[in-house]
Amino acid sequence: MPWSQTPKRPFRILVYLIAFATFGLLTRQLFSIITKTTRAPSPPSPVAHDWKANTPSTIISEPPPIPTIIANNVTDSVIKEDYWPQWNTWEKDGWTLGPADPKQSYLRNLQMYKERGHDSVGIKSLLDQSTLSSAIHAAPVVDVVIRVTDIKKSQPQLEAIVAQKIKPKTMWLITSSSSSISTTTTNIISFLNDNNITNINIRTILIPEYDPQDDLFQQQRQDMWLPPIDTTAEWVWILEQDVVPVSSQYLETMLRLMHMPPYENALLGTHGVLFPSNFHNTNNDNNNIICLPTTQIPDVSQPVDMIQGSWIIKKEWILLMNNNKPTIQEMQLPLGYVISQQLMKKVDVVTISLPPLPSPQSNLLDFTNNNNNNFKCQNIQNVYTQNSEWKRMRALRINPTVLDYRQTTIRKHSYQLxxxxxxxxxxxxxxxxxxxxxxxxxxxxxxxxxxxxxxxxxxxxxxxxxxxxxxxxxxxxxxxxxxxxxxxxxxxxxxxxxxxxxxxxxxxxxxxxxxxxxxxxxxxxxxxxxxxxxxxxxxxxxxxxxxALWISDLSFEALEQWHTPDINLVVITDRRPHSLSRLLQSSDRSFYLGDKVNLVVHMEQSSDSVTRMLVGNFPWHHGKKTLRHRIRKGGLMPAIIESWYPKHNDDYAVILEDDVSLSPLFYVWAKYSILRYRYSNNNNGSGDEDRLRQMMFGVSLYSPRSLELHPAGRRPFHPDNVLLNHYPPRMPYVSQIPCSWGAVYFPEHWREFHEYLTIRLMDINQDRLLNITVPKSRSERWKKSWKKYFIELVYLRGYVMLYPNFQDFESFSTNHLETGTHVKTNAKRLSAINAFLVPLMQRDTILAQLPNHRLPNYDDLPVLDLWGYLRTHDELDETASQWHTKISTCPRKTGTFDPQDILCPFQLDEAIPEPPKKPKKIKTVYAVEPIEYVTMYYDTHQQKQQQLQEEVDDEYLPQPIDVAVMPSEPDNGSNVWDDHWLDVLNDLVYMNELYNRVNTHYSNEDLRDILTADAELDLD
The missing domain is CATH 3.40.50.2000 (Glycogen Phosphorylase B;)
Known part of the structure; x- marks a missing residue:
């Protein structure tokens, strides 16, 4: 097509759209640049602490100040979900991440870095305060375990052991040479005699000889192996080969600390090793392994992953380790690591490395290491990164490192991850x-x-x-x-x-x-x-x-309250056993997510024997079943209102009449909604969350097809006609209309309604001083319906109920409009049921249909008033506030769930006489129903013959009665006192006519038959 013939208008529109989109992108980019350049600078990082400058102090409870973690110290690029810092962040993050948990011990808080460890001054102060009993010095309480391969090489270690102020009781010699056992023992005894030491017993244990042709880490397995030691001493001191304590006070110093409350349940040492994170570590480089003492981190007592060189262990710990020996794979790991892991797993013992402690003799808590470099990090790093068993252990991620504990506290304290x-x-x-x-x-x-x-x-x-x-x-x-x-x-x-x-x-x-x-x-x-x-x-x-896939959408606060809501089923029934059976069976087939759900059945005085038999024999496996039977006719309003009174503010009731049936997913919808809107803290970002949550008084299981409160009568209703232009499809909404055909009611609001209704009915029956109405509401015509009074409370408080909004009115409950006083025949019921019956959700499409596949925030929900018009919470509250001044003299109070401010009548004008009260009609009430006697005759011989015949042939045994398919007689007045039901029945003809105008698939003959049947309704 030539250019001259090209349509100009569509082309211009296309050009304008491209230009508008380009302008929008440029504007957004410019705004981003401006925002970055004008962003407020981050607060300055705290000055790094000089770990080497330890201020002398003798007050252990108040160590030198150390910077604590501050969230703003970390850049925005680091604050993300997978943030898991390593050792190089310690100065930036701080040392202690308090406050300490008072419920936990000092060692537990030290392990979680919520307490700061003692520096050398603090350790010295602890030692000055501690003393060991003279019995410990006089009688040996320690056995020592060493490995001997050459007596000449082991002589410095033996000299240091016997020079200790506290002498060991028994010296266990671990050797791999059977030919040199006697020689070694003789030489050691001779050495002890030369030093005038005669009270040390010598025991030897033979282990397999080391094969130099084995892999690189076979030596580690030899060092790890800890043979069973039959000791009676309270403590066992284990020394690696060639490890020589510098001071003769080493053993005494360690024992003193291990008898002090801060460290009495810890494995103590002076040369610790810290490994990288075992959970969120992506770099296992050797540089991430730290051997203490070091200048990288402060010289204070702190948890470590293992101790090198020397271990002082309680006797009961040794017994436990011998009873729970490491696996063959674990035997390939270093001895210090296995000891720390075994003690942590079995008895929850924390491994603590102590800081250097200066003394006139040199360092009390130090060693010399001859002819071996066990203390150098290179050896540990090689084993950690190359040992196949250690690699396998790290891949399992079941042994938390010290860094894991620390970083968990960092994340929880600062980033709430x-x-x-x-x-x-x-x-x-x-x-x-x-x-x-x-x-x-x-x-x-x-x-x-x-x-x-x-x-x-x-x-x-x-x-x-x-x-x-x-x-x-x-x-x-x-x-x-x-x-x-x-x-x-x-x-x-x-x-x-x-x-x-x-x-x-x-x-x-x-x-x-x-x-x-x-x-x-x-x-x-x-x-x-x-x-x-x-x-x-x-x-x-x-x-x-x-x-329950919606669990992933709940906040942590809601998850922690999973068991808090106590949801009970409350059933009201009279004499419709087939309807009651349908309700009970549908509720029994529902998904309860593992919760215990109690069932309470309230039977009217006139309930028949079949109903009583049904509820008495019906098995309820989901919780406790409770049955109640009235002895005096009460009617529908007392039956519903008196059926439940909340025990506490986490007690909820699903109130059900017997002509309702349930979807198997009704409890899923109820639990999800309650946790989402009652126990989450992320429903609203405006700060009015508590106020808004107080406005919701329940969760409806039913999706209404009509609106019942218009003054002219019931009108068809579809949520899409109101919400579609303002909200996404399938958006649930909140409405002021209380649902009576399957709903969960909240405790605070139901308790308030109880008190409100009590005073309202008392006023109606006595003084009639209250003049509470709802303007332009059809419920004003109802005189004896519980919904009338609930609507009054809802209107004056601005309360709302959550309603589902799924495709084709798919719901979690429906009403079957059973035959009764006003619906005499099944044909009439079928002609009216289209206006009220809704499909039950059988296949779980809750998340699939919800916008963004989750329940929206509370303040994002559409709000409808009593007449189905779109409003806001503020508008409902303003309407309630204005109308409050017309019906009550007390100032309005909200959020207290106390109706007293509503129940303050205006004073009557004395010049206007009160209308005379009509005398009450005296009704004759029978406490017991009339008894009808029936005389029956039967032949005993014939009965026995029939019993014998049944035993012979099981095929002819009588089949159990299915009450769900049994016909029932009209209830003769179960709903006669409820004006809401009268309005429903009066509207049946009109509602069906409207329904069939919309659903044109009916023929004229079908429509004529339906309207003729509706016209024959006997409304008394």
Whole structure:
């Protein structure tokens, strides 16, 4: 097409759009540059502490000040979810990350870097305050264990041992040469005699000889091996080969400290080693390994991953280590590391490295090292980075390092980067939890039991990586071995729980998830562990997890309140057993996410024997079942209002009439909504969250098709007609209309309604001083409906209820408009049911239909008033405030859930006489229903013959009665006193006519038949 024939208008529009988009991008880029250049400068970093300049002080409780962590010290590029700093951030982050936890010991706070360790002055002060009893000096309480290969090379070590002020009781010699045992023993005894030491026993233990042709790390296995020692001493002092204490006071000094309260349950040493993070470490370079003492970090007592050279261990620790020997793989690791790990795993003993302590003799807490470089970091670095077993152990991520504890505290203290923990025992549990684990937007931790139980950490990590779900999942493999024989599951549960406990103490998850299995030892053990560690344990049935994927959208505060809401089912029934059976069966088939849900059934005085038999025999496996039966006719309003009174502010009720049936997902919707809007702290960013949350009085399970409060009568309603131009599709909304066909009511509002209704009814029956109305509401015509009074309270408070808004009115409850007093025949019911019956959600599409696949923030929800018009919370509150002045003389008070400010009547004009009260009608009420006697005759012989025939042939046994399909007679007045029901029935003809005008698939003949049937309704 030539240019002259090209349409000009579309082309101009296209050019304008391109220009507008370009201008928008340039403006955004310019704004970004301006923002960066004008951003306020970050606060200056604190001056780095001079770790070498330790101020002398004798006050241990107030050590020299050390800078604490400040979040603003870290640049914006570092503050991100995967922030996990290394040693080089210590001066910037600070040393102590208080405040200390008063519930924890000094050692535990020191391990978490919430307490500062003692410097050399503080240690000296502790030593000055401590004394050892004379009995310890007089009677040896220590055995010493050394390794001897050559008596000449070991002589300096032996001289240093016997020179100690506290002499050992027994000297255990570890040797690998059987031919030299006697010679070595003789030489050592001769050496002791020459030094006038006769009270030291000499014992020898033979170990396998070292093969020089073995791999590089076989020597480490030889040094690690700790043989069983049959000792009666309270302490065992283990020395590496050629390690020589400098001072004769070394043993006494260490014993004094280990008898002092701060360090009495710690493994102490003077040459510690710190390893890189075992959880979030991406660089295992040797430079990340620090050997103490060093100038990189302060000279104070601090937790370390292992001690080199010398270990003083309690006797009970030795016994425990001998009863729980390391595996063959662990025997390839350095002795100091295995000792620290075994003590931490088995008895929760923290390894502490002490600072140098100067003395006139030189350093009291130091060693000389002859002919060997065990103390040099190079040896430890080579083993750490090259030892295949150590690499495998690091890949399991089950041994937290000191840096893990420290960085967990840093993250929690400064950046609030919390996490949750999943505990998996086998591939089936991993399959069940997989969809939920992949939905989290932050790092979560997963503990697996190991390949012996069917799932290793490597397999899980590879699976997550293949599906792109590994970015925020950190896997820890316990690598547990199953124990064959009777009671193996109990032993396995205990062992797994102990190891999980160790990880939880460093990870500090806000919630722990596990598979709920009844009468299994592992879930019980995990629950006890979580209670002891003050962590919320959430057990989910494997089949219910797919319906709880919204857990990943909840805040940590909501997760920690998982068990707080107490949701009960409250059922009101009279004499419709088939409807009641349908309700009970639908509720029994629902998903309860592992929660205990109690069932309370309230039966009217006129309930028949079939109803009573049904509720009495109906099994309820989800909680406690409670039955109540009235002895005097009360009617629908007392039956509903008196059916529940909240015990506390976390007590919720799902109030259900017997002609309602439930979706299997009704509890999922209720639990999600309650946790999201009642227990989260991220619903609103404006600071009015508490005020807005107080406005919601419940959660509806039903999606209404009509509006009932217009003065002219009921009108069809569809949320899309109101919300579609302002909100995304399927947006849930809040409305002021209380739902009576399946809803969860909140405790504070229901308690307020109880008090309000009590005074309102008392005033109506006595003085009639209150003049409370709702303008232009059809509920003013109702005189004996509980909803009338709830609407009054809602209108005067600005309260709202959450409503679902799924496709085609898909709901979690529906009303079947059962036959009763006003609907005499099933044909009439079928003609009216289209206006009220809604489809129940059977397939879980809650998250799929919600905008952004989650419930929105509370203040983002659309707000509808009593007549279905779009409003705001402020507008509802303003309307309520204005109308309050017309019905009450008291100033309006909100947020207290106390209705007294509403119930302040105006004084009556004395010149106007009060209207005479109508005399009350006297009604005859029978306390007991009339008894009808029926005489029956039967033949005993015939009955016996029939019984024998039934025993012969089981095929002809009578089938059980299914009350769900039994016809029932009209209830003869169960709803006669409820004006709301009268309005519903009066509107049936009109509603069906409107409904069928919209749904044109009905023929004229069908429409004529329906309207004719509606016209025959007997409304009394």
């Amino acid at each position: 919390d996490t949750v923990l999943f505990i998996l025992d086998g591939p089936d549990q991993a399959t069940a939890f997989y969809p939920l684990m992949c939905r989290f937007g932050y790092t979560i931790h997963v503990i697996v039991s190991g390949s012996e139980r069917g799932l290793s950490g490597t397999i899980l990590k590879n699976t997550l990586k293949q599906t792109g779900c590994d970015r925020h999942v950190m896997v820890h493999d316990l690598n547990l071995m199953t124990v064959p024989g009777e009671g193996d599951e109990d032993i396995f549960a205990m062992e797994m729980t102990l190891r999980v406990t160790r990880l939880t103490r460093v990870l500090r998850p806000r919630a722990t998830f596990y598979i709920q299995r009844n009468n299994q030892p592992l879930p019980r053990a995990l629950i006890m562990m979580a209670e002891n560690e003050e962590i919320v344990a959430i057990g989910l049935p494997a089949d219910d997890i797919i319906h």
